[in-house]
Amino acid sequence: MNTKQKGDIAEQAVTLKALKLGYEVLKPIGDRLPYDLVFDIEGKLVKIQVKSAWYDSKKDNYVVDNRRTKTNRRQMIRENYSSEDFDFAVLYIPDLEVFYIMPIEDFISFGSEVHLVEAEKRQRKPRSAEFREAWHLLLDL
Numbered sequence: 676m677n678t679k680q681k682g683d684i685a686e687q688a689v690t691l692k693a694l695k696l697g698y699e700v701l702k703p704i705g706d707r708l709p710y711d712l713v714f715d716i717e718g719k720l721v722k723i724q725v726k727s728a729w730y731d732s733k734k735d736n737y738v739v740d741n742r743r744t745k746t747n748r749r750q751m752i753r754e755n756y757s758s759e760d761f762d763f764a765v766l767y768i769p770d771l772e773v774f775y776i777m778p779i780e781d782f783i784s785f786g787s788e789v790h791l792v793e794a795e796k797r798q799r800k801p802r803s804a805e806f807r808e809a810w811h812l813l814l815d816l
Contacts, residue, residue: 678744685727685767686711692774696810709743709760714813721813722761724782728768728791736801737791739766741782756783763813766791766806775806776813 699715728737766775
């Protein structure tokens with residue numbers, strides 16, 4: 676599966692979850708915008724960037740690149756997001772059907788990657804752990 680297909684699956688999973696939570700979901704046409712979906716939550720519009728995580732076997736955790744990826748025919752360009760690009764990133768782990776809901780400020784504060792640790796045997800939880808299934812954060816806007 677290529678990255679576009681993985682992204683489409685993640686968007687559909689996030690859409691289904693949002694609908695089950697009672698949110699309305701809007702989908703922009705094309706992929707020119709810095710966000711993938713818009714949730715209408717009680718009349719408030721929330722811009723969502725969806726990211727699909729992959730498993731890093733060396734580190735025994737899941738990883739999401741927190742940069743924007745632009746491609747043309749010859750090269751792939753990565754740029755950092757700005758705090759104006761969207762309101763929340765929803766990170767999806769397809770293997771586990773788990774979601775991390777991160778405000779933009781937290782999402783862009785990571786280096787180039789966000790590590791999502793699902794293993795139980797750790798002395799301390801990673802910074803990303805507080806965002807696991809944190810759907811309630813969407814209501815705080």
